Amino acid sequence: MTHVSTRPVALRMIVGAAAVIAALLAFVPAANAARDPISGGTTDLHLKKGFLKKLTNLGVGLAGVGTGQVNGSAIHLPVTEGMFDPTNAQGHITSPGGFQLVKGAKTVPITEVEANTVHGFVRATIAGAHMQLGTFANATTGREGFGARVKAGQLMLTQKAANRISNKLGLQGSKRINARVMSNEFNITVPKTVTLLGQNEATLETAAGVIKKLGEKGVQPSGINPIAPAKQPKAANFTFPITGGTVAPDGSTGQVTTAGGVEILKKGKTASPQMKITNVILELQQKTATVEIEILPTPGQTGRSSIVELVFPSNSIQTNPTTRQITIQKAEAKLQAPAATTLNSVFNQGDEKAPPASSEFAGGELFGTFSATLQAQ
Numbered sequence: 001m002t003h004v005s006t007r008p009v010a011l012r013m014i015v016g017a018a019a020v021i022a023a024l025l026a027f028v029p030a031a032n033a034a035r036d037p038i039s040g041g042t043t044d045l046h047l048k049k050g051f052l053k054k055l056t057n058l059g060v061g062l063a064g065v066g067t068g069q070v071n072g073s074a075i076h077l078p079v080t081e082g083m084f085d086p087t088n089a090q091g092h093i094t095s096p097g098g099f100q101l102v103k104g105a106k107t108v109p110i111t112e113v114e115a116n117t118v119h120g121f122v123r124a125t126i127a128g129a130h131m132q133l134g135t136f137a138n139a140t141t142g143r144e145g146f147g148a149r150v151k152a153g154q155l156m157l158t159q160k161a162a163n164r165i166s167n168k169l170g171l172q173g174s175k176r177i178n179a180r181v182m183s184n185e186f187n188i189t190v191p192k193t194v195t196l197l198g199q200n201e202a203t204l205e206t207a208a209g210v211i212k213k214l215g216e217k218g219v220q221p222s223g224i225n226p227i228a229p230a231k232q233p234k235a236a237n238f239t240f241p242i243t244g245g246t247v248a249p250d251g252s253t254g255q256v257t258t259a260g261g262v263e264i265l266k267k268g269k270t271a272s273p274q275m276k277i278t279n280v281i282l283e284l285q286q287k288t289a290t291v292e293i294e295i296l297p298t299p300g301q302t303g304r305s306s307i308v309e310l311v312f313p314s315n316s317i318q319t320n321p322t323t324r325q326i327t328i329q330k331a332e333a334k335l336q337a338p339a340a341t342t343l344n345s346v347f348n349q350g351d352e353k354a355p356p357a358s359s360e361f362a363g364g365e366l367f368g369t370f371s372a373t374l375q376a377q
Contacts, residue, residue, distance in 0.1 A: 033195075033377060035091050036246075038082035040190030041147060043095050043115050043122075045075040045155065045183040058103065058175060065109050066097030075099050075183075077113050084117075084189045086148035087377050089141035092116040093189055098124065101165060108168045115187050117141075117150055122185060124161075127168045132158045136185050145321030146249045146376055147189035157182040193254050194324070194376035196245040202258050202280065202372040204333070206236040210367055214264065216359035217347040223265040227278055230260025236368075238262055240280055247374060251317035251326045253285040256374060261291070268350020271297075275346055282310065282328075282370065289333060289370070295346055307339035308367050324376040330369040337363030 047055075052073050055062070062070045069076040077095035084091030098111030110133065112125045117139065124133040136152035143149070159179040166176040214224070226232040231239045240258035247254030261278030276294040283290060287310040293302045311332040318327045335343075340361035348355055 033085055033087045035083040035085045036147075036191035036194055036377075038079060038084050038091075038093050038147075038189050039192035041079035041082075041093060041188045042186075043077040043079060043093065043113055044186040045077075046186070047073040047075070047183045048181055049073075051157075051180065051182050054177065055101070058169075058171065058177075060169065061102045063100050063102055064097070065100050065111055068095065068097035068099045068111075068113075070099055079187075079189065082114075082189070084148060084191070085377075086143060086146070086189065086191070089139070089148050089150050090118050091189075092118065093187060101169060103169045106169050108165050115150075115185065117187075120152075122155060126161055126164045129164060131160055131164065133161050134158055134182055134185075139185075143324075144188050145190075146194050146324055147191050148187075149189075150185075150187040152185040154181045155183045155185040156180070191249065193246045193248050196242065196247060196256065197375045197377055198241070198243045199375045200242050200373045201231075201239040202242055202256065202282070202370060204238045204240070204262075204280075204368050204370055205330075206238070206368040207366045208236070209365070210361075211236055213359045213361060214347065217266065217355040218268055218351055219264060219266045219347060223267065225263050225265075227261040227263050227276060230262065242372065242374065245281075245374075247284055247326060247376075249321070249326070249376075250319055251284060251328065251374075255284065256282040256372065258282075264347070266347050266350050269352060271350040273297075273346045273350050275343075277307075279304075282331075282372075284310075287311070288336075293342075295342075305338070306336060308333035308335055309364075310334075310370070326374040326376065328370065328372045328374070330371055332369055333367045335361060335363055335365045335367045339363075340365065 064070045067078045077097055079093045079095050082093030084093060092114055094114045098113050100107050100109040108127050110124050110126050114123045120137050121135045122133045134155040134157050136155050139150050139152040141150050157180055162177045162179050226238055229241050240260045243257045243259050245256040258280045261276060263276050265274045274296040277291045279292045281290045288306045289308045289310060290304050290306045292304050316329050316331055340363050343361045
């Protein structure tokens with residue numbers, strides 16, 4: 001009987017499968033890459049000399065429409081909306097204004113100009129009809145602060161757009177405009193909010209008064225500990241890894257998500273109440289911090305709730321577009337009344353004797369300060 005070896009076949013199958021997996025992974029975006037909503041920026045078209053000469057010979061002039069501006073051969077269009085990933089310059093941005101071609105009493109308005117870097121085209125409403133104005137390729141890209149910049153050396157006017165323009169201007173024969181290089185195309189994006197990377201830590205410096213009151217209620221310093229992956233670099237200070245979020249570049253809105261938490265345990269004579277505070281989220285627009293709370297032995301998980309109001313002193317939020325960082329320094333966290341009541345009800349129990357009145361927490365009391373360096377993508 002002849003035995004045929006299957007090892008070479010199996011090896012080829014493994015190598016082939018590995019190649020397929022590698023090819024698929026090449027198209028998987030970075031874990032933290034995301035398209036940011038756009039609220040500003042510009043689309044600029046600088047008409048090529050040949051195209052501008054053609055328009056001039058035809059007696060066709062240029063003028064701005066709405067927010068669009070024309071200065072010689074330069075067309076400037078402010079951007080107001082879109083979705084754009086600044087890490088790979090992929091997305092789309094739209095300018096509500098535009099420009100118009102003028103020949104005597106005839107005009108061709110070109111508005112609602114949308115630049116789409118995913119598909120490499122500029123789309124617009126040309127004399128009331130929405131269509132591709134032009135196409136581009138081989139754009140160069142880079143970062144512009146929290147946003148991005150894109151430059152394409154050639155924007156090719158589509159034949160459909162050329163026909164629309166020629167028809168509306170009444171151009172005939174050799175005077176008609178055909179598909180050709182029209183301009184270059186330059187974009188700058190300004191995001192409304194930015195995507196945060198899972199980098200750095202948020203630091204809570206617990207107020208001395210809070211530690212003192214917990215001590216009066218019978219909570220020893222050894223009973224206050226971090227819940228991983230949070231850390232306690234020194235007494236009363238806790239650091240929480242930042243896991244992500246989205247915030248405005250000026251830090252005025254958005255949320256910052258973190259992991260880990262703090263465990264508070266009182267070893268009383270009649271009971272040992274425990275509170276776990278985890279997964280802090282800083283809500284910048286609402287100026288609050290929400291957490292998930294677990295109280296043991298009962299009632300257990302109580303869900304997510306807001307526990308402190310955040311007060312941002314003057315200049316406590318700083319923005320650096322070059323490093324794409326937003327820094328929060330010592331934002332004051334003041335206890336909300338329900339959270340103060342919960343702390344009192346949980347840690348007033350466990351001993352035969354009630355704790356002193358001086359240990360009572362109250363709404364508006366300083367719980368501590370939060371600091372963090374947020375890294376945008």
